[in-house]
Amino acid sequence: MIHPDTAMHAIRILGIDAANMMTQMAVYKATIEELAELADVVDERSWEVIMSDDEEHRAMTGVMLPPDQQVVLQRILMLINGLR
Numbered sequence: 001m002i003h004p005d006t007a008m009h010a011i012r013i014l015g016i017d018a019a020n021m022m023t024q025m026a027v028y029k030a031t032i033e034e035l036a037e038l039a040d041v042v043d044e045r046s047w048e049v050i051m052s053d054d055e056e057h058r059a060m061t062g063v064m065l066p067p068d069q070q071v072v073l074q075r076i077l078m079l080i081n082g083l084r
Contacts, residue, residue, distance in 0.1 A: 031079050038079075041072050 002010075048064040065073065 028083065031083060035076060035079050038072055038076050042076075043069060 050062040
């Protein structure tokens with residue numbers, strides 16, 4: 001049979017672990033909600049496609065973003081990196 005002090009200690013540890021897990025889940029949920037809100041702000045139509053100078057093989061080489069879109073995408077990347 002387990003000693004009552006050991007049982008109480010285990011219950012305290014379990015409570016702390018549950019609180020930590022709930023906190024982490026709340027952080028993930030808030031991050032996902034913020035990502036969803038930012039995704040609504042992204043306007044790909046405002047992006048300027050940069051094409052290569054090669055006339056034979058004209059291909060997209062990049063995208064020029066308006067300053068507001070750049071801030072939104074940087075925030076999205078920061079939130080994604082925070083999930084790692």
